[in-house]
Amino acid sequence: MNEFSEPTINKDDSNGVVSISGISMMEDAMDFYKPLKEWADQYLNSNKALVIDFELNYFNSSSAKQFIQLISKLEDDQFEGKVIWKYPNDHIIMYDRGKELEAILDVPFEFIGT
Amino acid sequence: MKNLKKILKFKRELRDDLISLYYAGKFSDQFTDLMIQLTQHEEHEEIKNNLSYLMVEVFQNIVRYKKENKQKYEIFSLRSIDDHLHIFSSNVVDLSSYSILKDKLKDINEKNPDDLKKLYLEILKAGVFGEKGGAGLGLLQMARRSSNPIQYNFSPVNEESKLFQYQLDFSINKGERIHERDKVFIAENITLLEEIYDEDIIFLFKGDFKKENANAILNIIQANTRFQTKNKEFNDYRVFHTAVELIQNISRHGKDLGGSIEGVFSLMRNDSGFYLATGNYIKNGEFEKVEDHFNKLNNYKGDDLQRVYLKTLKENAITESNQAGVGLIDVRRYNLSPFDFDIITDNNGFYLTAGVLIPFYI
Numbered sequence: 001m002n003e004f005s006e007p008t009i010n011k012d013d014s015n016g017v018v019s020i021s022g023i024s025m026m027e028d029a030m031d032f033y034k035p036l037k038e039w040a041d042q043y044l045n046s047n048k049a050l051v052i053d054f055e056l057n058y059f060n061s062s063s064a065k066q067f068i069q070l071i072s073k074l075e076d077d078q079f080e081g082k083v084i085w086k087y088p089n090d091h092i093i094m095y096d097r098g099k100e101l102e103a104i105l106d107v108p109f110e111f112i113g114t
Numbered sequence: 115m116k117n118l119k120k121i122l123k124f125k126r127e128l129r130d131d132l133i134s135l136y137y138a139g140k141f142s143d144q145f146t147d148l149m150i151q152l153t154q155h156e157e158h159e160e161i162k163n164n165l166s167y168l169m170v171e172v173f174q175n176i177v178r179y180k181k182e183n184k185q186k187y188e189i190f191s192l193r194s195i196d197d198h199l200h201i202f203s204s205n206v207v208d209l210s211s212y213s214i215l216k217d218k219l220k221d222i223n224e225k226n227p228d229d230l231k232k233l234y235l236e237i238l239k240a241g242v243f244g245e246k247g248g249a250g251l252g253l254l255q256m257a258r259r260s261s262n263p264i265q266y267n268f269s270p271v272n273e274e275s276k277l278f279q280y281q282l283d284f285s286i287n288k289g290e291r292i293h294e295r296d297k298v299f300i301a302e303n304i305t306l307l308e309e310i311y312d313e314d315i316i317f318l319f320k321g322d323f324k325k326e327n328a329n330a331i332l333n334i335i336q337a338n339t340r341f342q343t344k345n346k347e348f349n350d351y352r353v354f355h356t357a358v359e360l361i362q363n364i365s366r367h368g369k370d371l372g373g374s375i376e377g378v379f380s381l382m383r384n385d386s387g388f389y390l391a392t393g394n395y396i397k398n399g400e401f402e403k404v405e406d407h408f409n410k411l412n413n414y415k416g417d418d419l420q421r422v423y424l425k426t427l428k429e430n431a432i433t434e435s436n437q438a439g440v441g442l443i444d445v446r447r448y449n450l451s452p453f454d455f456d457i458i459t460d461n462n463g464f465y466l467t468a469g470v471l472i473p474f475y476i
Contacts, residue, residue: 004329027325027362030435058351060358061441068431093351104428
């Protein structure tokens with residue numbers, strides 16, 4: 001039943017885009033996101049810009065923590081990059097929850113209703 | 115606190131159960147796999163196939179024969195106590211089904227295993243199936259695969275229908291007949307399960323809170339808490355999110371009792387909203403921390419909650435662990451209602467029950 005709790009992650013090295021979509025509510029979010037955070041570190045070793053593209057219907061609080069850890073890598077002045085936060089148009093909470101992450105982090109957010 | 119007391123009461127009633135599953139929600143085939151998931155346990159390994167078979171049969175019977183409108187006491191339950199499993203079903207049937215079922219059950223219970231097998235083969239050969247797939251054959255197979263008589267009870271509902279309740283009892287040792295003195299009589303189960311029903315409980319599970327079970331519970335909650343109000347998305351979200359955070363709290367903080375983290379989760383629905391409640395043992399020495407955390411949470415006012423949520427999330431993001439430490443703050447800010455909580459002690463240590471009302475209208 002992992003498809004119920006884990007999002008789909010796509011990493012595009014050539015364009016510098018990583019996308020996280022679906023539902024993120026696993027109990028061990030730290031283990032799940034560890035490879036992605038390591039990939040981001042490695043990618044940023046030789047690249048300046050990274051776009052993190054979220055398209056989620058739901059995430060739990062331990063996923064929120066992992067998102068902050070991932071996005072905060074872009075807070076370093078030597079990097080450019082942004083977060084694209086896609087949310088279902090009728091789902092105001094997913095928009096709000098993106099806005100909350102934006103408030104915590106010093107990284108540009110772009111919001112797109114879908 | 116009234117709702118929380120109910121959970122404590124049923125926890126006591128179910129204290130000898132390795133697994134208790136009670137379900138009075140929507141009945142459709144999508145739930146059968148989830149019910150089976152929740153009853154998987156290494157103790158049931160030897161009779162795993164029979165268990166799944168019987169659960170599917172019983173659950174699908176309710177789905178197949180249920181009336182269009184929801185009827186009182188439509189219940190499915192499984193209890194695993196000591197070496198025995200008890201699958202219970204309760205649903206309303208019309209009088210014609212009643213007279214057929216009554217005769218069939220009487221007949222089946224009078225037969226020994228050899229006769230049951232003979233009858234089974236005869237029916238197969240003759241190809242006599244009832245309109246809805248052959249109630250007789252289904253019951254016959256239940257008796258054969260459980261290796262025990264089927265306990266049943268009919269009680270009046272109105273002039274056109276009866277409440278039909280039956281129970282399959284079987285041992286974790288394949289084929290073993292349960293001794294009279296070890297029986298859970300259907301009358302006891304009816305009293306308990308109807309009492310749970312009368313408390314507006316839709317779903318109650320006691321058992322292991324491993325990941326697969328947590329996901330199964332969440333699937334069940336999600337399907338049974340759809341709002342029809344104008345803030346549908348928001349309300350659906352609140353219930354689901356509350357359930358996720360409460361359940362994951364059990365798996366993270368619950369005390370390991372010999373290889374598994376035992377917990378109770380229940381969903382109630384009453385006039386004011388959905389009420390979610392959990393119960394679990396907490397680790398030794400966490401009593402004060404837990405009590406303090408809940409008291410703090412309950413003392414925050416509306417605007418504080420938003421501020422505290424963001425502050426805590428940011429601060430805790432630096433630490434390396436799965437816990438964001440904001441789960442319950444987050445739940446509290448969406449539901450506004452304070453948490454009910456209570457900590458009692460018994461032989462296994464400190465037992466925490468916690469519950470929260472998710473009001474229909476905010």
